[in-house]
Amino acid sequence: MANFQKLTPRSEDYSKWYNELVVKADLAEQSAVRGCMVIKPYGYAIWETIQAELDRRFKEKGVKNAYFPLLIPKSFLSREAEHVEGFAKECAVVTHHRLKNDPNGKGVIVDPDARLEEELIIRPTSETIIWSTYKNWISSYRDLPILCNQWCNVMRWEMRTRLFLRTAEFLWQEGHTAHATKEEAEDYARQMLDVYADFAENVMAIPVIKGVKSPNERFAGALNTYCIEAMMQDGKALQAGTSHFLGQNFAKSFDVQYLSKENKYEYVWATSWGVSTRLMGALIMTHSDDNGLVLPPHLAPTQVVIVPIFKKQEDLDKLMTVVAPLFDKLKARGIRVKLDTDDKSTPGFKFADYELKGVPVRLAMGGRDLENGTIEVARRDTLTKETLPLAGIEEHIVNLLEEVQKNCYQKALDYRIANTREVNSYDEFKEEIKKGGFLLCHWDGTPETEEQIKNDTKATIRCIPLEALPGHKQEEGKCMVTGKPSAGRVVFAIAY
């Protein structure tokens, strides 16, 4: 094996480990354009599973997919003052529409005569273009609700980027809904939060805290922002999804009104909600270990890999009489299974490589197993293996995949619980926050106090939990900084 390079261990340098893992597990790589990534086939396959699972859940909620343009007229972004303030600093602007040959013979230059009358903004999010369109779609209460989603790319010109976690261009879905009443819109924003939480926990095996954002962390232009927050293995928080109740802000900015049953004009109520390729970062930092990626089975492009161990073609032929039917049986059970008969790399290499790629279950069969009627079953999450009778192994594999899925979730949840603690004084807070994790504290509800805490410690309020966390009560108290009354403990953490 000579100088094969292992991953940097997490304990040594967590962010180095992350960067290496993303590249070595073949998920993504840096592109020629600063801040933009190439998502490689293996990484994209995982994203496609995320898309498929979410898309199905959206459709169950009555959502339809649509597509709105990449480019947004600059004037649209001026309509909603608060909204534009949130994004103005990170927008890419299209100013010209033509290139021409450089008269000095050095390739092409931007044709100065081709300046756009109105500059176009590459979407940082699509509220404005969508609401300018919804205006044309809505005239009566009969047109409501409108429940649209789009899968697309957006661009936010970030200063500092990291693969999946923060890139200048990223993939996401953005849902945009229009409702007749405030109650319906608020309820819908909440429902979509539940969709996200259900998806995160049951498919990605990531435990999340459902909550509301404090005013400082709220989406620009929203009246209320709901979120799901997850804890990474280094104790930092990562926002995994958001759902906004936008009130009538965009309806008023774009003059979207409907005629009610009572023949009165009313402004429409709105929501928007989204998750992005950042979920890939959450996935990696929740489950993976020093040997590589760990994928929960529900998300793994390959759930089971079968590795026959052979020296000669005859050996493989013999093994195939057993392994090929097994492959078919597993496939028939709906398992995403791969049979690796490649003779160009050794079993040892394959074992290490499938571990790096996070394949949940690995089956190995060689001459000894063939004689004994057994097969070696290795699970990625625990790195354990056992030799089992081949007869009826499919049933075991089906159950094992579910067990791995559950274990991934439980491990992550145990970690979060172990690193979530109540803190009552600000002095204690300043010490505890250095250790990472979530701190449950009383806060007086003012942006000023949150700002002060952020300046002192870099910690922010990740959310105001909607329900009590396991092992903790929702209770009134006094703000740890000002001593003023607090309605309940909120979650503080250092965030990604």
Next chain:
RNA sequence: CGGGAUAUAGUUCAGCCCGGUUAGAAUGCCUGCUUUGGGAGCAGGAGGUCGUGAGUUCGAAUCUCGCUAUCCCGACCA
């Protein structure tokens, strides 16, 4: 945008301080043989405008200046 560093083979890096024929290593890649139950071994081979532009010099990867790009720290952001 401030502060620091780096730029040499596909990748990671050595060489630079102290200028001198043909710029090295590891890994990866290609070929052949031998191998295959935890990242195989041996032999051979291909692969470089030394980021870019100027300057100093008989001579520059090496010294000087400009430019560009990347990375780290800060600021900004979710």
